[in-house]
Amino acid sequence: MSLLVVEGLRKAFGGVRAVDGISFRVEAGESVAIIGSNGAGKTTCFNMLCGQLKPDAGRIMLAGRDIAGLSPHRIWRRGLSRTFQVAATFRSMRVRENVQLALLSHRRRTHGLWRPVVGLPAAEADALLAQVGLAARAEQPVAALPYADRKRLEVAMALANAPRLLLLDEPTAGVAAGERRALMDLISDLVRTRNIGVLFTEHDMDVVFGHGERVIVLHEGRLVAEGPPEAIRADPIVREIYLGTGEQTC
Template sequence: MNPVLEIRGLTKHFNAVVAVEDVSFQLGQGELLALIGPNGAGKSTCFNMLMGQLKATAGEVLLAGESITGLKPRQVWRKGVGRTFQITATYASMTVVENVQMALLSHHNEVFSFFRYATRRYRSEALELLDMVNMADQADRHCAVLAYGDLKRMELAIALAHDPKVLLMDEPTAGMAPKERVALMQLTADIVRDKGVSVLFTEHDMDVVFAHSHRIMVLNRGRLIAEGDADYIRNNPTVQEVYLGGGTVFGSEETAHA
């Protein structure tokens, strides 16, 4: 099967600083792929290059066989790559369903054409997306009063409004309570299974990573140092050394953030 996303020799230098060096990997359709590594490993830099927010020093990014290297973020988004961020960004004065409706209006290029009547447009589609992330019962609540975990789920609905082929999730459970983390990643895994969306995500909670990833890649000092399933990564001596300086790897949430 051809990969949905293919990265070839991706490299980013900031003058003399090497942030990412010769990173290559593939993301298959319907795959939940984790990119992990200590702080400063280059994970966010990789994401920013994939999404067009940073220009790569070298390398190529292909989406469904088509090069998207050098495209601007909105162009990458239009090609079918969505993204969620570590810190949610929503319209706090608007309701949950209105936030998703705005994403749908953008998807259909109608943000300015129908702005006065925006609350009437695509409401049923927005409610379907909210139901997918278990937020339909909060559709008419204002975002300003939502719990952080609910904002994260709403952000996922907004990302799905564009019907992406690939979804990049940058630390999706950051700031969430342990039970909320598990619930959000289980929800993401269900969407991957049911819709066939391909997901690449970064995460510091190793319990979440090992429980839901189909495959895991480890980045350290800008280079990929290991790739495989949970058992392989958990028992890999190089990964253990990078995270803990030796010893048993990823035994708890505390060690995951070491």
């Protein structure tokens, strides 16, 4: 059984078919990239997987159970975790507290009224922070973190519920070129050791071809190509509509 099975996913906004019948699979431990120009339907597709949008039609089976149309917090509890294109962290908290909150949520303890957060799973939070290389910054306010470190923090938060599937929305966007590789290597290591399936969108082709074991190409809401990176790189249709080097473009 595949970890994620998407079948016939559709979503229209006022007559515009943003996602027009997409089907694909992701296996456990596999890393899949979704590419496509702006407006191709990547973000809409992502938002449906995470529960921020309700699909008009189609099924989203996570480990055999349909999650289509559930609210984001329910989907998270089923084992799908995500990061955001613009790193979303809790800016009024310290670095460690961000991770603590994610851990508390995983244990359904966010309604605790009495014991202060300070002492709650701090050791585990620190362990997660150490894995993303932020151990030394645990006490700092998030606002003081450089942007690339906020992306790392988001990864640590996303791992707090021991997810089965991780969705990364442009994981290296806004990160300086020199730090991209380190960030992606980190993510690859973490998911490999935990056998997590990864689905990511990305504009940086180095990242796509370097870290995606399989690449899915969307165009105008449809899946137009799917395959290993070498095949996609050579695919003439993909070259024309996305990579922009087709012969008949003008």
